[in-house]
Amino acid sequence: MDPEVGAILDNIVKALTALGVIATAISSFANRRKLNTMNDQIITAAVAAGVAASAAAKAAHNTNVIVAKADEVKAQLAEVRDAVKNGEPDRR
Numbered sequence: 001m002d003p004e005v006g007a008i009l010d011n012i013v014k015a016l017t018a019l020g021v022i023a024t025a026i027s028s029f030a031n032r033r034k035l036n037t038m039n040d041q042i043i044t045a046a047v048a049a050g051v052a053a054s055a056a057a058k059a060a061h062n063t064n065v066i067v068a069k070a071d072e073v074k075a076q077l078a079e080v081r082d083a084v085k086n087g088e089p090d091r092r
Helices: 003-085
Strands: none
16 A cells, blocks of 8 residues: 555544544533533522422411411300300400
8 A cells, every 4th residue: 555545544544533532522511511501400499499398387387377376266266155155244
């Protein structure tokens, strides 16, 4: 084989290898950006879940307070009903 043809083929192989390395680097960079975007989305979702959990805990507490107040009112109504039933005078 002619030495010049061999050198040309060698240069072509080197150029193709360099293009492969560049393509791999670009793909790696794109994948890294995708992973960073996914990480940001996961962090955002985790923060939103934490906020929702906090709101749910507050709502549960408020529900317990409302139920306790309703029980108090129910007991007071029962006392009034008994007082009226027993003919006790109005204490207003």
